[in-house]
Amino acid sequence: MGEFIKRIDQAIEALRKGKFILIFDDDKREGETDIVMASEFVQPDSIRTMRQDGGGLIFLMTSKEIANKLKLPFLADMYNEIDEKYPILKELVPNDIPYDSKSSFSLYINHRKTFTGITDIDRSMTMRKFAELTKNIENITDGNATKMFGKEFRSPGHVPICVAAERLLNQRKGHTELVISMMKMAGLTPAGSGCEIMGDNGKALSKEKSEEYAKKHGLVFLEGKEIIEAWKRWSK
């Protein structure tokens, strides 16, 4: 047990220094390891590492509080509201996600100063600026946050935002909740960036191989259940 708390502390330290950590969710969930870091530190070479060593979807994670301030909707809720107008959305309802009951996807954005939006320079700018905005709206309560958001970002874009469940790990145990909980425990701006790690066999990289990768690159490897336990203690 001491070992596990030590690793949580090391992960917090790594996040504060702008380093990657690895998070495996659970064999009973996606069974995937994500390579993640605090968005405020994301640089072009961070995106390069995510796409070369990860290879999945490179995405932004935010908290429900921030999403509420920005009036960021869940795509699934938005689709639900307008499926009379766009009947295709009714047909495509994601009522059969095998590992969870709800998609955490919100909008896809680009920073307005990006060019195509997809290069390492562009995606890292979108992510860093989103973390900056998250900081800047901390004390904004007059509903102006949405305008500040729109001034800097456009949608559709190339960086998907996933929104954590309101009660975080008490409600949902996906990577988004695991990462945002880690950010809170680290006292960092709750904006995370990450990517799933793929294997060479068409599937996600196995837990064992992800641990090997972590060792080789000197990164902390955590399992979802360890973060959940640390979160329980921390949020008491």
Next chain:
Amino acid sequence: MGEFIKRIDQAIEALRKGKFILIFDDDKREGETDIVMASEFVQPDSIRTMRQDGGGLIFLMTSKEIANKLKLPFLADMYNEIDEKYPILKELVPNDIPYDSKSSFSLYINHRKTFTGITDIDRSMTMRKFAELTKNIENITDGNATKMFGKEFRSPGHVPICVAAERLLNQRKGHTELVISMMKMAGLTPAGSGCEIMGDNGKALSKEKSEEYAKKHGLVFLEGKEIIEAWKRWSK
């Protein structure tokens, strides 16, 4: 000029065989090279090549005719329709895309038989099955195509669909139009899969280096202007 027609023919031959081709759009546009192939032939290792050697967004391309049959909207149009309900969409209006006047993004989908949706197996299945659906709805005119689509796919998902402009290269000269035009000239189902090729310097891989990559891997390299010229002759 003979040289260029020969290369168009080689590219058509490669597409029919399920091979990748490389398409550089234009210095005056994105200035990006995409690695693309016909969706009907996409296998897990095709996705691996796209993410490892490309590194950009792995996306599906379809024609406006197919999108109309499926009632697939452009995201930007959809956002426009519902921005009273979701004012954030009004703030995020993409009115400043530097290289074009309109985003070609439609919905993000997963095949319903995928698990997480992001692995090479999952993304290749989504793409191949989309090409199959495209074939299957060829003679469907009773409005049933949307239902067939929803029976097999869900949204939100991990594979973005880009919809080509109605008059293809006569209207817009993006990768989506270049690819769908090539598919038509090749007599293939108009569903393409591709990914932008990134460089190590934070930017898209330069045209010169993309040509080197093509040579090294025995792939045909085309420029947008060559496809536009071939299309003009072919569609006369």
